[in-house]
Amino acid sequence: MNSGMSIIVRTITRLVYGLAIVFGFYVIMHGHLTPGGGFQGGAVVASAFALLLVAFGAAGVKGKLNAHLLQSLEEIGALAFLALGFVGIGTAFFYNLLANSGSLFGGPVLPLGSNPGVFNAGGTLPLMNWAVGLKVMTGIAAIVIVMLIGARKEETE
Amino acid sequence: MNIGNLPFVVAALLVVFGIYTFLFKRNLVKLVIGVSLVETGVNLFLVTLGYRTGGIAPIYTFAPQAQRMVLPTPQALTLTSIVIGLATTALLLSFAVFIHRHYGTLDVRKVKELQG
Amino acid sequence: MRKAVILVAFLFVGAFLLLAATSMRPFGEPTFAGMDDHFIAETQAEVGANNAVTAVVFDYRGFDTLGEATVLFAAVVGVLALFRRLREDEA
Amino acid sequence: MTALTNHAPVLLIAIPLLGAFAVPLIGKLGRGARDSFVGLIALVTAAVAGLLAASVFGRAGAPGLYVLGGHQGFAVPLPSGMSIPIRIILEIDGMSAFMALITALVTLTGAFFSFSYWRERSGGTMFFSLLMLLTAGIFGMELTGDMFNFFVFLEITSIAACGLIGFRVWLKTSQEAGFKVMALYTLSGLFVLLAIGLLYGQYGGLNIAYLASALTGSTIDIVALGLLLTGLAMKAGAVPLHMWAPDAYGEAPAPMSAVLVANSQASLYGLFRILFTLFGVTVSVAALGWILIVLALLTIFVGVTMALIQNDIKRLIAYSAVSQIGYMLLGVGVGLAVSVAKPDFGFVAMQGGIFHMLNDAACIGLLFLGSGVIIRATGTRDLNKMGGLAHSMKWTTVLFMIGAFALAGVPPFNGFASKFLIYEASFKLSPFLAVVAVLSSILLLAVFVKVFQAAFLGAKPAGLPREAPMGMMIPMVALALVVIVFGLFPGFFVDKIVTPAANALWYGRDAYIGLVLGGG
Numbered sequence: 001m002n003s004g005m006s007i008i009v010r011t012i013t014r015l016v017y018g019l020a021i022v023f024g025f026y027v028i029m030h031g032h033l034t035p036g037g038g039f040q041g042g043a044v045v046a047s048a049f050a051l052l053l054v055a056f057g058a059a060g061v062k063g064k065l066n067a068h069l070l071q072s073l074e075e076i077g078a079l080a081f082l083a084l085g086f087v088g089i090g091t092a093f094f095y096n097l098l099a100n101s102g103s104l105f106g107g108p109v110l111p112l113g114s115n116p117g118v119f120n121a122g123g124t125l126p127l128m129n130w131a132v133g134l135k136v137m138t139g140i141a142a143i144v145i146v147m148l149i150g151a152r153k154e155e156t157e
Numbered sequence: 158m159n160i161g162n163l164p165f166v167v168a169a170l171l172v173v174f175g176i177y178t179f180l181f182k183r184n185l186v187k188l189v190i191g192v193s194l195v196e197t198g199v200n201l202f203l204v205t206l207g208y209r210t211g212g213i214a215p216i217y218t219f220a221p222q223a224q225r226m227v228l229p230t231p232q233a234l235t236l237t238s239i240v241i242g243l244a245t246t247a248l249l250l251s252f253a254v255f256i257h258r259h260y261g262t263l264d265v266r267k268v269k270e271l272q273g
Numbered sequence: 274m275r276k277a278v279i280l281v282a283f284l285f286v287g288a289f290l291l292l293a294a295t296s297m298r299p300f301g302e303p304t305f306a307g308m309d310d311h312f313i314a315e316t317q318a319e320v321g322a323n324n325a326v327t328a329v330v331f332d333y334r335g336f337d338t339l340g341e342a343t344v345l346f347a348a349v350v351g352v353l354a355l356f357r358r359l360r361e362d363e364a
Numbered sequence: 365m366t367a368l369t370n371h372a373p374v375l376l377i378a379i380p381l382l383g384a385f386a387v388p389l390i391g392k393l394g395r396g397a398r399d400s401f402v403g404l405i406a407l408v409t410a411a412v413a414g415l416l417a418a419s420v421f422g423r424a425g426a427p428g429l430y431v432l433g434g435h436q437g438f439a440v441p442l443p444s445g446m447s448i449p450i451r452i453i454l455e456i457d458g459m460s461a462f463m464a465l466i467t468a469l470v471t472l473t474g475a476f477f478s479f480s481y482w483r484e485r486s487g488g489t490m491f492f493s494l495l496m497l498l499t500a501g502i503f504g505m506e507l508t509g510d511m512f513n514f515f516v517f518l519e520i521t522s523i524a525a526c527g528l529i530g531f532r533v534w535l536k537t538s539q540e541a542g543f544k545v546m547a548l549y550t551l552s553g554l555f556v557l558l559a560i561g562l563l564y565g566q567y568g569g570l571n572i573a574y575l576a577s578a579l580t581g582s583t584i585d586i587v588a589l590g591l592l593l594t595g596l597a598m599k600a601g602a603v604p605l606h607m608w609a610p611d612a613y614g615e616a617p618a619p620m621s622a623v624l625v626a627n628s629q630a631s632l633y634g635l636f637r638i639l640f641t642l643f644g645v646t647v648s649v650a651a652l653g654w655i656l657i658v659l660a661l662l663t664i665f666v667g668v669t670m671a672l673i674q675n676d677i678k679r680l681i682a683y684s685a686v687s688q689i690g691y692m693l694l695g696v697g698v699g700l701a702v703s704v705a706k707p708d709f710g711f712v713a714m715q716g717g718i719f720h721m722l723n724d725a726a727c728i729g730l731l732f733l734g735s736g737v738i739i740r741a742t743g744t745r746d747l748n749k750m751g752g753l754a755h756s757m758k759w760t761t762v763l764f765m766i767g768a769f770a771l772a773g774v775p776p777f778n779g780f781a782s783k784f785l786i787y788e789a790s791f792k793l794s795p796f797l798a799v800v801a802v803l804s805s806i807l808l809l810a811v812f813v814k815v816f817q818a819a820f821l822g823a824k825p826a827g828l829p830r831e832a833p834m835g836m837m838i839p840m841v842a843l844a845l846v847v848i849v850f851g852l853f854p855g856f857f858v859d860k861i862v863t864p865a866a867n868a869l870w871y872g873r874d875a876y877i878g879l880v881l882g883g884g
Contacts, residue, residue, distance in 0.1 A: 072389065161300050309568065
């Protein structure tokens with residue numbers, strides 16, 4: 001099985017995929033301040049995984065990206081998101097308990113209107129961004145890796 | 158008809174092209190492309206709904222003062238609909254892979270065990 | 274015959290959609306924006322997020338987002354189930 | 365207890381979701397742990413559904429609210445004095461609670477049947493995960509009071525259902541059916557989304573009650589109605605958009621076919637909710653009612669005649685299931701056609717149509733489970749290759765017979781109770797409708813006499829097929845009990861649960877809107 005693409009693609013991939021992952025995490029982290037959020041950042045990180053898969057082939061990443069491990073991580077992300085929904089069940093499901101509470105991510109936003117961005121605000125939003133980000137990056141990566149391996153099997157038969 | 162409504166018309170045309178592809182093409186992958194086209198058209202339509210003339214993105218970080226902002230809800234809806242589109246496309250393509258395994262073809266005229 | 278019926282249905286749907294697109298309100302001027310104006314005005318005070326879209330996605334319409342995450346989860350489970358390793362007697 | 369009742373609507377969606385997310389992790393512990401976890405989740409879900417139904421029917425079906433994510437100020441007043449709810453609201457009235465009961469019944473029996481049915485198969489954890497997702501999606505569709513939320517849950521059911529239809533990847537037909545159903549489900553979902561976009565663009569809100577109060581009957585509203593009608597009729601499997609339904613029911617694993625019927629009924633519920641509550645009096649309901657009646661007659665006729673010529677037992681039951689969707693449409697269509705004048709027989713028709721949803725879920729579920737047992741015992745789906753099963757499978761024979769009689773509307777089973785209401789009321793609107801409905805029922809009886817003769821009667825088969833294990837029998841017996849009890853005491857159930865459900869659609873529009881927007 002011919003795994004992966006030419007040396008040019010592989011070299012560029014080695015340079016770029018780390019940057020893509022870092023940028024994805026940045027987008028997830030600042031979801032409540034800048035354009036982006038859990039879904040978008042997760043998709044960026046997943047695209048880095050997809051890039052690795054395309055450049056090195058299914059055999060090249062074997063043992064490093066395991067679909068079942070990714071699926072387990074995705075379940076953890078989904079459960080964390082559901083749990084964050086349950087946090088506010090004292091009032092209502094999905095009640096934002098942490099917003100303006102003064103504790104973690106509960107800071108007030110000052111000044112109102114245009115500002116440079118208060119990171120310690122948003123209540124459960126940043127946490128949800130993390131949960132969803134984890135879920136999306138692992139979920140999409142799992143889909144891509146499984147479909148790629150399945151499709152490759154097709155060609156060699 | 159109002160020429161200012163062109164974005165809506167473009168979105169509707171995309172949907173129409175998608176439905177055309179879905180109804181008249183013979184290749185399963187092209188059917189998936191047709192469904193994706195309809196999806197894109199609907200997403201485009203949702204985004205155009207939220208636009209306000211001269212509006213900026215509804216984000217306050219370093220925003221210019223006293224500007225109109227576009228509506229945030231359609232953007233949230235579009236985000237949801239994009240993820241749903243990704244999910245359906247993935248599943249459809251998986252089915253196409255398995256149909257190719259079983260039937261050895263992607264031609265809808267030959268994939269017809271289920272009739273009547 | 275079958276093809277003619279499909280063609281007529283297609284033309285009907287297409288005309289229907291274009292009719293809708295041309296009779297929409299003018300582009301760029303939403304008539305009822307009360308809900309969205311509330312989101313834009315209150316996102317910083319109520320939720321504490323500068324990004325109103327994220328505030329809508331995770332707070333005001335958080336339940337939709339749970340559903341959306343579930344859709345993705347369902348797709349992952351579905352795809353993994355299709356490509357799973359089968360038992361001997363099943364192949 | 366009150367806290368549990370208050371949170372019941374959201375728990376009904378969140379508990380199956382929790383189950384779906386956790387099953388793959390718990391499945392790593394082994395099959396016993398997985399099965400007991402799934403069983404526990406299914407039981408708890410059914411208990412919560414019962415609790416919710418008890419509280420809703422306890423207050424005679426008056427609607428109740430659950431505002432997600434906020435306790436204060438969930439509505440924004442507009443300058444014109446109208447207000448828009450800004451958060452997602454679950455709104456539960458008699459009809460929603462009734463549908464939740466049906467779903468709980470079908471998914472509970474389906475899950476318990478699957479424990480034995482899927483024992484010797486691979487991928488059990490994913491199978492149960494998809495089942496839980498489908499359950500959560502159906503509950504979400506039935507309980508939500510928000511258009512976009514409805515769409516999201518519609519898509520959850522689509523994807524989970526198609527994962528289940530294509531689950532047996534070694535069957536080429538299941539893959540074909542999976543592709544076909546997924547493509548058509550997606551298309552129908554996109555039609556619904558397009559309509560939601562149109563309504564949002566015109567009125568700036570997504571809540572059903574708010575939209576219902578804002579609709580004016582303009583061109584856009586009519587286009588949106590057309591799109592919703594097409595999309596949901598397609599997803600419910602009404603003729604002429606039924607081409608996916610027999611494939612889906614026929615190719616899915618047997619217990620899942622029953623759940624898929626519940627899924628179609630949820631789409632039907634969405635259709636009724638949109639026709640009665642969202643649009644209601646703003647459009648010409650008589651014309652819409654007649655459209656539904658025509659669709660219903662076509663569905664009944666095509667379903668029954670196609671069932672007559674099938675030799676594949678699952679596909680035969682699948683076409684009968686399609687025809688039963690027609691009876692529900694007929695009952696509610698007759699009600700809708702006369703809902704401006706509100707004569708008594710219109711309400712009776714509504715009762716019949718709605719009651720038939722529950723009865724159909726029970727007896728079609730029983731038949732699908734029975735077909736699963738038969739196929740497992742004989743190893744074939746072809747009726748011509750079966751025969752003599754009554755010699756060794758007495759229990760299955762009796763249960764299958766109960767299901768078939770109930771489906772064909774033979775007294776004293778539950779199918780008769782609801783079909784009789786439909787015949788009676790549709791006769792008053794037009795005798796022709798009743799004639800078609802009665803004749804189709806008789807044909808359906810003929811269909812099942814054929815099945816009976818082919819599969820159960822005849823000489824003893826060579827390798828005597830064994831009776832199904834206890835784990836499959838108990839769910840079937842439970843469904844058969846539902847069939848018999850609802851058939852013997854229809855008056856009681858019509859009074860207690862069907863009338864509030866019919867009331868919610870027929871009279872409940874103002875109360876539904878008023879509860880969200882205040883005043884009303």
